[in-house]
Amino acid sequence: MSADKEQYKVHQEPYYEAQGKEVALYEAAYRNRLPVMVKGPTGCGKSRFVEYMAWKLNKPLITVACNEDMTASDLVGRYLLEANGTRWLDGPLTTAARIGAICYLDEIVEARQDTTVVIHPLTDHRRTLPLDKKGELIQAHPDFQLVISYNPGYQSLMKDLKQSTKQRFTAFDFDYLGAGLETTILAKDTGLDEAAAGKLVKIAHTARNLKGHGLDEGISTRLLVYAATLIKDGVDPLDACRMALVRPITDDADIRETLDHAIDATFA
Amino acid sequence: MPRLPDEPPFPQTEEEREAAMTGTEYQHPLMKAYWAQLDTGFKPIADVFEDVMAEALAILTREGLDAYLEAARVIGKLGRGVEPMLAFMEEWPTTARALGESALPEVMALIQRMQKSPNGKAITPFLQTLAPVARKLHSQERMGRYLDIALDLMERTTGSIHGHHTTFPSPGLPDFFDQAPFLLGQLSVAGLRNWVEYGIRNYRTHPERQRDYFSLQSADSRAILQRERHGTLFMDVERKLDLYLRGLWQEAEQLVPYSTAFDELRKPVPYYDKLGMRIPDVYDDAGTISGLDRYRVTLAHMVGHRRWTEAQIADNWSPFQRMAVEFFEDCRIEILLCREYPGLRRIFLALHPKPVEGACDEETTSCLRHRMAMLSRALLDPDHGYGDAVLLDYVRRFHALMAPDESGQRESSTAEIAELALSYVARTRRQSDQLARIHFADTVIDYRDDNRQMWKFIEEGDEEEAFDAKRKIEPGEELKGLPPRHYPEWDYHSQTYRPDWASVYEALHPQGNAADIDRLLLKHGALAKRLKRMLDLLKPQDKVRIRYQEEGSELDLDVALRSLIDFKGGATPDPRINMSHRTNGRDISVMLLLDLSESLNEKAAGSDQTILELSQEAVSLLAWAVEQLGDPFAIAGFHSNTRHDVRYLHIKGYSERWGDDAKARLAAMQAGYSTRMGAAMRHAAHYLEARPADKKLMLILTDGQPSDIDSNDEQLLIEDTRQAVKELDRNGIFTYCISLDPKADEYVSTIFGRQYTVIDNIQRLPEKLPELFMALTK
Ligand SMILES: Nc1ncnc2c1ncn2[C@@H]1O[C@H](COP(=O)(O)OP(=O)(O)O)[C@@H](O)[C@H]1O
Numbered sequence A: 001m002s003a004d005k006e007q008y009k010v011h012q013e014p015y016y017e018a019q020g021k022e023v024a025l026y027e028a029a030y031r032n033r034l035p036v037m038v039k040g041p042t043g044c045g046k047s048r049f050v051e052y053m054a055w056k057l058n059k060p061l062i063t064v065a066c067n068e069d070m071t072a073s074d075l076v077g078r079y080l081l082e083a084n085g086t087r088w089l090d091g092p093l094t095t096a097a098r099i100g101a102i103c104y105l106d107e108i109v110e111a112r113q114d115t116t117v118v119i120h121p122l123t124d125h126r127r128t129l130p131l132d133k134k135g136e137l138i139q140a141h142p143d144f145q146l147v148i149s150y151n152p153g154y155q156s157l158m159k160d161l162k163q164s165t166k167q168r169f170t171a172f173d174f175d176y177l178g179a180g181l182e183t184t185i186l187a188k189d190t191g192l193d194e195a196a197a198g199k200l201v202k203i204a205h206t207a208r209n210l211k212g213h214g215l216d217e218g219i220s221t222r223l224l225v226y227a228a229t230l231i232k233d234g235v236d237p238l239d240a241c242r243m244a245l246v247r248p249i250t251d252d253a254d255i256r257e258t259l260d261h262a263i264d265a266t267f268a
Numbered sequence B: 001m002p003r004l005p006d007e008p009p010f011p012q013t014e015e016e017r018e019a020a021m022t023g024t025e026y027q028h029p030l031m032k033a034y035w036a037q038l039d040t041g042f043k044p045i046a047d048v049f050e051d052v053m054a055e056a057l058a059i060l061t062r063e064g065l066d067a068y069l070e071a072a073r074v075i076g077k078l079g080r081g082v083e084p085m086l087a088f089m090e091e092w093p094t095t096a097r098a099l100g101e102s103a104l105p106e107v108m109a110l111i112q113r114m115q116k117s118p119n120g121k122a123i124t125p126f127l128q129t130l131a132p133v134a135r136k137l138h139s140q141e142r143m144g145r146y147l148d149i150a151l152d153l154m155e156r157t158t159g160s161i162h163g164h165h166t167t168f169p170s171p172g173l174p175d176f177f178d179q180a181p182f183l184l185g186q187l188s189v190a191g192l193r194n195w196v197e198y199g200i201r202n203y204r205t206h207p208e209r210q211r212d213y214f215s216l217q218s219a220d221s222r223a224i225l226q227r228e229r230h231g232t233l234f235m236d237v238e239r240k241l242d243l244y245l246r247g248l249w250q251e252a253e254q255l256v257p258y259s260t261a262f263d264e265l266r267k268p269v270p271y272y273d274k275l276g277m278r279i280p281d282v283y284d285d286a287g288t289i290s291g292l293d294r295y296r297v298t299l300a301h302m303v304g305h306r307r308w309t310e311a312q313i314a315d316n317w318s319p320f321q322r323m324a325v326e327f328f329e330d331c332r333i334e335i336l337l338c339r340e341y342p343g344l345r346r347i348f349l350a351l352h353p354k355p356v357e358g359a360c361d362e363e364t365t366s367c368l369r370h371r372m373a374m375l376s377r378a379l380l381d382p383d384h385g386y387g388d389a390v391l392l393d394y395v396r397r398f399h400a401l402m403a404p405d406e407s408g409q410r411e412s413s414t415a416e417i418a419e420l421a422l423s424y425v426a427r428t429r430r431q432s433d434q435l436a437r438i439h440f441a442d443t444v445i446d447y448r449d450d451n452r453q454m455w456k457f458i459e460e461g462d463e464e465e466a467f468d469a470k471r472k473i474e475p476g477e478e479l480k481g482l483p484p485r486h487y488p489e490w491d492y493h494s495q496t497y498r499p500d501w502a503s504v505y506e507a508l509h510p511q512g513n514a515a516d517i518d519r520l521l522l523k524h525g526a527l528a529k530r531l532k533r534m535l536d537l538l539k540p541q542d543k544v545r546i547r548y549q550e551e552g553s554e555l556d557l558d559v560a561l562r563s564l565i566d567f568k569g570g571a572t573p574d575p576r577i578n579m580s581h582r583t584n585g586r587d588i589s590v591m592l593l594l595d596l597s598e599s600l601n602e603k604a605a606g607s608d609q610t611i612l613e614l615s616q617e618a619v620s621l622l623a624w625a626v627e628q629l630g631d632p633f634a635i636a637g638f639h640s641n642t643r644h645d646v647r648y649l650h651i652k653g654y655s656e657r658w659g660d661d662a663k664a665r666l667a668a669m670q671a672g673y674s675t676r677m678g679a680a681m682r683h684a685a686h687y688l689e690a691r692p693a694d695k696k697l698m699l700i701l702t703d704g705q706p707s708d709i710d711s712n713d714e715q716l717l718i719e720d721t722r723q724a725v726k727e728l729d730r731n732g733i734f735t736y737c738i739s740l741d742p743k744a745d746e747y748v749s750t751i752f753g754r755q756y757t758v759i760d761n762i763q764r765l766p767e768k769l770p771e772l773f774m775a776l777t778k
């Protein structure tokens, strides 16, 4: 992996509406190189926030989408076989530590716990990363920072973070935005008019009211962006909502019918 | 109901009741007295007496128990053998639970009618299906209709064959009773009446064919059933309506159905009161509008009143004036509803009549209703097309009151709109309004409720709510044994802990009969089988691959390849290139904490079981499931009676197996007192903290919010419990709440964040609880 910082920079300002004081607080955390954890339901703006902060701080950002099959080597790096021998390839975490990037481990609970422990030495005062295979100990670049995100709403004991991991981070607790702000975001992000955006948000709230009554999670901001994008492209709002808001989140016939009705009643 | 002279005392305490149950040969004076009250020599009754009494004692009030025994005695003396008495004794307690004890006189009246006619043989089938019928009917009003239908069938099919005078019993009546539970699962009460009517009309004089019809053997019988099975039955869409209220309107009202089409003159109209929203048990499609949508707008209309209507004092206004105010106010809230969901307008307009201008003759008829309905149409429908100048003027004035001003959209108010309504009545008054002949055509707007909540009457005193006498565990002596443990409580006002505030006494839960729990498990055999399949799916997933083994069951290709690369590259290869599997990677300790407060004694909505009983079933299944998985787990219950007396009852310990001891304790579970949840959670946590497990899960099963009688500030114990959740989280315990309170949304997320589920349909708790556990730990 090339250690070219520039390619990891966020060049264009990502559109981000602050929910509260999180921008200033993040800056403070970064000034002191404290690790940050961003909690919140799927699609509520966690990744967008991190991207925005990377842009604002003008630091490279390396994002890793975590998954169950990921091993420590996928983060740290491994030897590859080449025609004339082997070559070491840094993993994304190592690259970030070398070049001084913000390393963002998205949905960290998806990774197995024995994988996540490799980040521990990077989160305390040592700020080191041992590459056991290679016999190298990396001292993290002064600009390096670790950020993780996770969704506490998964409601599975098995997908909760280890207490020993949690205790290493400062944290932001995100939730879906208030109706007004969410509408603004939809309109600005997709160019949809405010009135239609407001209706989409209303439908999202209908679903969020049903959380715990057959829905594990409501309709996310991200899905709203999808719906708005489809409508903007000329798709009938009723179809766009069914396709982007309802079908993805439930297979429960009663809930589906209720949400479909909400769509009809809202977009009359 | 006549009382026997030596009226037996009702057992006052739980101990007495228990003692009443356990005496053999009715040694116990109470049991003896009950038995004497029955005054029977039937052996089969003696055989089941204890069992049915156990149920009756748990369900009926003192008066209800008296009435029950007396009715049983009477039925036993009808001279029809033991069958009817046996059926009654077994069915009545459940029936009373579904409908209320006050349904008994009506039931007895029908029995007497059958007894006095040649239809005594139908008494047994009538009684045998009484409980399932009651469960389907759901309300006493509908039970009354059912009894009327049966009586009608009996009277019109009895003894009319060949003109003989009341000598032959009704051939179809016993079959009808046999089929009634099935029929009521398919039909509204009105539909049932029509189905019966057809049978009577066509087969009154054909005993054989009548029996075929009422036993659902004949083709036309089934065809008529299909025909009457039209419309949307409430019971089929109940959940959808719950979701609708919750999702679109954030309401969690109880829905109570009533039967339609029995009052020929005054059709029943939807309404709401403290007990819930009353709606018809069936809606036919109306033109393009489906029955489901009719339900929805009916509910939406009531929601509108609840949100925006302020009750007005009715005493000073004439009936005409009140009617006008209601029409105006109904329109106001519908406009506000349409602002929320514009799509409602289409449905409102499709259901709203469109009175024809000039259709009412003002010389001969009172046209007030007609005028009001026209106005109502015009207020909602921009394309009404009416020409009346006064009407147009008022439509304009109405919309001016509702029109948006600088401050945004205006809602106006009930009082303001009432003023406009009064002025409209004054402007349009006619002499003929007083005429007895009223123009009704196209003036009934049937999705609107009867507006009883819109009025306050000063003259009548507020009626006291009659509460059912509640059963209570008598405050017994303090639990003996261990000294109390003291826990702090969080005071959110000062943001500090009150040290040693709550005293927790712990004890082993008393034991009952373990076989009861085995019976519950047996009852849910089919469910257990299904759960077993899910459990099996859960198990293989905890097969953990252990990599990096020199000796192992399989070659780990990934690692082997990497070793090869290392080797080729000149580095020392890792010899640990095999892997093996280990099962049972689960390392979870579970604590199930049960809220045993008084409210558990209430029966679950739409069920004939109490919440306590359903919890018992659910916990049995869960315990069985967890045992299958091999996770160590404990069960404890709690209730409280002020901060000085929080009781923590061990039902199953970690070191115990899920065996007879634990089952016996679960079987004896009872409810009483209040819910000081925080203290109980802290105490349970100190056990869970001592476990070596990697993951610790505390499940809390509750039906209400934390509260106690010495705490007036509702928020206090809610905040304390929330604090307890935080403490537990810091100590590595994952708490999860399973709430059975339909209104839990108001507080449960404050306490548990996202870690909760509200179970709306408590009847499904037995399957939900184990499923939830599996989902949480997979
Ligand atoms: N505060 C915000 N400002 C701007 N856009 C946002 C904001 N919150 C959410 N969004 C929109 O929602 C989408 C999903 O957010 P994302 O950050 O991907 O969610 P998460 O990482 O929490 O799953 C983004 O692509 C963006 O369009």
Ligand SMILES: [Mg+2]
Binding pocket: B301, B305, B330, B448, B449, B450, B451
């Ligand atoms: Mg009304």
